[in-house]
Amino acid sequence: MEQIHLLTGRNHRKAEAGQRNNGGQEGQNWQKDGNQAPLLEIENLYVGVGKGREIRNVLEGVTLPIAQGEIVGLVGESGCGKSMASLAILGLLPRGARITGGSIRYQGRELHSLPKDEMRKLRGKELSMIFQDPMTSLNPVLTIGEQLVEMITLHLGIKRREALEHAAEMLGKVGLSRAGMLLREYPHQLSGGMRQRVMIAIALSCSPNLLIADEPTTALDVSIQAQILDLMADFNRTDNTSILLVSHDLGVIAERCGKVAVMYAGQIVEMAATDRLFRSPQHPYTRGLIDSIPSPDKKGRPLYSIPGRVPGIAERGAGCHFAGRCPYADERCRLSAPPPVRLDEGHTVRCWAVGAEAEERRELAHA
Numbered sequence: 451m452e453q454i455h456l457l458t459g460r461n462h463r464k465a466e467a468g469q470r471n472n473g474g475q476e477g478q479n480w481q482k483d484g485n486q487a488p489l490l491e492i493e494n495l496y497v498g499v500g501k502g503r504e505i506r507n508v509l510e511g512v513t514l515p516i517a518q519g520e521i522v523g524l525v526g527e528s529g530c531g532k533s534m535a536s537l538a539i540l541g542l543l544p545r546g547a548r549i550t551g552g553s554i555r556y557q558g559r560e561l562h563s564l565p566k567d568e569m570r571k572l573r574g575k576e577l578s579m580i581f582q583d584p585m586t587s588l589n590p591v592l593t594i595g596e597q598l599v600e601m602i603t604l605h606l607g608i609k610r611r612e613a614l615e616h617a618a619e620m621l622g623k624v625g626l627s628r629a630g631m632l633l634r635e636y637p638h639q640l641s642g643g644m645r646q647r648v649m650i651a652i653a654l655s656c657s658p659n660l661l662i663a664d665e666p667t668t669a670l671d672v673s674i675q676a677q678i679l680d681l682m683a684d685f686n687r688t689d690n691t692s693i694l695l696v697s698h699d700l701g702v703i704a705e706r707c708g709k710v711a712v713m714y715a716g717q718i719v720e721m722a723a724t725d726r727l728f729r730s731p732q733h734p735y736t737r738g739l740i741d742s743i744p745s746p747d748k749k750g751r752p753l754y755s756i757p758g759r760v761p762g763i764a765e766r767g768a769g770c771h772f773a774g775r776c777p778y779a780d781e782r783c784r785l786s787a788p789p790p791v792r793l794d795e796g797h798t799v800r801c802w803a804v805g806a807e808a809e810e811r812r813e814l815a816h817a
């Protein structure tokens with residue numbers, strides 16, 4: 451858990467980083483009573499698709515706080531809603547999907563109701579995102595230099611010549627040598643790993659407060675994956691950049707994040723500090739994901755996989771969405787949805803079998 455160790459020394463750099471990123475102005479708004487309020491607070495967020503009575507929830511009551519300088523992992527199988535949550539933060543939900551409830555506050559400001567041009571100013575400058583496949587987000591007909599310079603001049607308001615210097619510096623920072631030549635090249639001339647580095651350079655060129663990395667290394671081979679994750683961790687350390695690391699791979703999340711939110715069928719079913727989540731996972735889905743992580747001691751044995759699949763949005767019933775795959779599910783689980791229960795500081799779980807009430811029921815049954 452090296453990352454947790456890295457996180458501990460970070461808060462004292464917050465004020466300095468806040469000044470650098472916000473000119474020290476806005477940073478004051480979100481520090482309440484001297485305590486650090488989360489940089490981003492997603493609260494009871496609902497996202498729906500469809501119209502009228504046909505509207506279906508893709509996200510159901512997602513609550514996720516992210517502090518300045520924190521690396522938070524968002525993990526879950528494909529179709530759980532991780533990308534929808536990421537896109538909702540940036541106001542980039544696909545056509546047909548919209549926020550139907552809850553809030554997303556950034557430095558105390560409600561993002562959902564922010565005028566479009568205000569949101570556009572924040573995106574790229576203070577809130578940035580990198581995607582799984584850089585080819586879909588890099589413009590194939592513009593050189594790397596043009597794409598970096600466009601971002602830098604737009605948000606930092608500096609002249610082209612200065613922006614070019616900054617662009618070259620950013621390429622150096624993400625480990626790309628011969629920056630002068632690279633600036634004149636097109637995305638297709640680079641390898642997958644280089645393109646992802648360029649994406650990171652673009653995303654971090656304006657020193658954002660929050661970087662959302664949606665499966666940033668899934669398309670890359672293992673050695674390049676580690677380099678890209680190291681690179682993001684470096685920025686987290688040096689610039690105090692908060693990171694929301696989205697992945698289906700709990701192994702990657704375990705190594706890199708201080709806190710983990712486990713997502714299942716549109717809900718956060720468990721959230722805790724990484725060491726606590728791994729030491730004491732409470733939700734049967736979290737336990738299933740942990741059991742599915744390959745490790746040397748499991749060598750030679752078939753790797754566990756949770757039976758069944760994530761229900762589609764039209765297949766979710768009124769009860770716990772995991773009930774159909776859960777070995778412990780009973781009638782109650784199938785009929786009514788468990789609310790999030792706070793077990794301890796920062797540890798929440800949505801499961802009828804967990805918490806004080808469940809404990810009481812068990813005691814009564816054994817009495």
Ligand SMILES: Nc1ncnc2c1ncn2[C@@H]1O[C@H](COP(=O)(O)OP(=O)(O)OP(=O)(O)O)[C@@H](O)[C@H]1O
Nearest residue numbers: 499508527528529530531532533534544546762763
């Ligand atoms: N444009 C859309 N319109 C309607 N439903 C959608 C749309 N995009 C995604 N969905 C549905 O929303 C749910 C969540 O999808 P999402 O892509 O957020 O999951 P994910 O956890 O990010 O999966 P992956 O890891 O495969 O990217 C899925 O049931 C999916 O079918």
